[in-house]
Amino acid sequence: MPLADNGSGVAAEGTVTFTGTVTASGTFNLYIGGRRVQVGVTAGDSVTTIAAALVAAVTADPTLPVTAANTAGVVTLTAKNAGVNGNGIDIRANYYGAPGGETTPAGLTATIVAMATGATNPVLTTGLAALSDEQYDFIAFPYTDTTSLNAIKAELADRWDWDRAIMGHAFAAKVDTVGNLTTFGNGRNDENTSVVGIYNTPTPAEEIAAAVTAQVGLAASNHPARPFGTLPLVGVKAPPKPDLFTTSERDTLYYDGISCTLTQDDGTVRLDRLITTYQQNAFSVPDASYLDYNTRAQLAYIRMTYMYKFGLKFQAGRFILVGDNVKNPNNYQIRPKDIKAEAVAIYGLLIDHGVCENM
Incomplete structure (x- = not known):
């Protein structure tokens, strides 16, 4: 169900700040909300260059829940939607670590400030x-x-x-x-x-x-x-x-x-x-x-089973309700005792299906 942001909502923000001097080429792996964003790093790259590459990578992936902007090596990530949920967008580097082939290139440091300050979810x-x-x-x-x-x-x-x-x-x-x-x-x-x-x-x-x-x-x-x-x-x-x-x-x-x-x-x-x-x-x-x-879940299943079977048989069949004293009802007449018998039969099916017990 699509919802517009609350007019009073505030979008969460977080930052990734790059410092240091890269001494060996490699790949920087940043995870945003569990999705990996990779940036190739070459020895000697400035922090502004690396930050710009990260912004480009974030912008290129429309599935990410944030936008990105670079100011002199500081990448500011802003939630695309205002509200409290933006504070829960996890930002971390190298989720799989060295065993998974993810390490920060030598000489580079990335300091992450978690997403925060998001406020006021949509009105439902x-x-x-x-x-x-x-x-x-x-x-x-x-x-x-x-x-x-x-x-x-x-x-x-x-x-x-x-x-x-x-x-x-x-x-x-x-x-x-x-x-x-x-x-x-x-x-x-x-x-x-x-x-x-x-x-x-x-x-x-x-x-x-x-x-x-x-x-x-x-x-x-x-x-x-x-x-x-x-x-x-x-x-x-x-x-x-x-x-x-x-x-x-x-x-x-x-x-x-x-x-x-x-x-x-x-x-x-x-x-x-x-x-x-x-x-x-x-x-x-x-x-x-x-x-x-x-x-x-069982209660909903039982209720829907009765509604479906009763509706299919009696309502769709346009039956006429008559008294139990009618000995030989025709094809369009139904007595309370017939309805009871049908209810008991349905319950028996539910028992056989393992949804109910104890007839």
Whole structure:
């Protein structure tokens, strides 16, 4: 859903400052939001020349989330969109390090100042209203500020109500420390939103959310009861090993409404457990009813199955509802006991499919 920047929004900025005298030719590898930008460096190049080459490389890649400008060897990177998310655009050099063939050319120093000062995300009210009653089962949600999360919470709660019954679930991500994720998770309580927490990955949170949504959407559509653990998050780069969450840390986050990932030795990032941010019922009592997203996915699947099968058979068939006392209904008459029998039969199919149990 395209959104205009907030009129009061501020774009985040960061810098890469080159200093020193290059004594050996090589390649400078800069990662912007997890995407590599390479600049060829020749011995004797001035820092202004190198900075200009970096600006040219950034400008040549329209997929990058920033623009670049050079002032005497200082490259200023500015987020293309205003808002808080720009602060999460990771800037780092040599992600793969020497083992991966990435080192800064001898004599050159690159000092990076992280993206910051981005403020005020777009207002979602008009955009969400424009969705009308179109059904969106899986929503990649890029924002984790309170205002935006409250907006999608209200929209999804309304979509689950009986008079709309179009369901939907939002998947977001937050790149932060365990402590900050714990505080954040304890401030949320929504059965229709999941937030995946990870620390120090180069990949922007909104891209992680998209990767989660793509995998979970396909898996849940195939079978909503199967766990989502081990699903690979394609395109998400792994954090450095010292920054991976321990088993104890992941367990802590699961009690605070935050989903987590696991990282393999080859750098593949996979879902570990996908939960919702729901933690308390309406009486502020701890409640695990909607802890795992599977529960919500199963409920949506069951509801849609009944709506589809009932609609296909009874509504599309333009049946007439008659009383149970009619002994021999014709082809266009249906009795309450016939509807009950159909409901029981559908439930039996759901049991066979492994979505329900206990007839």
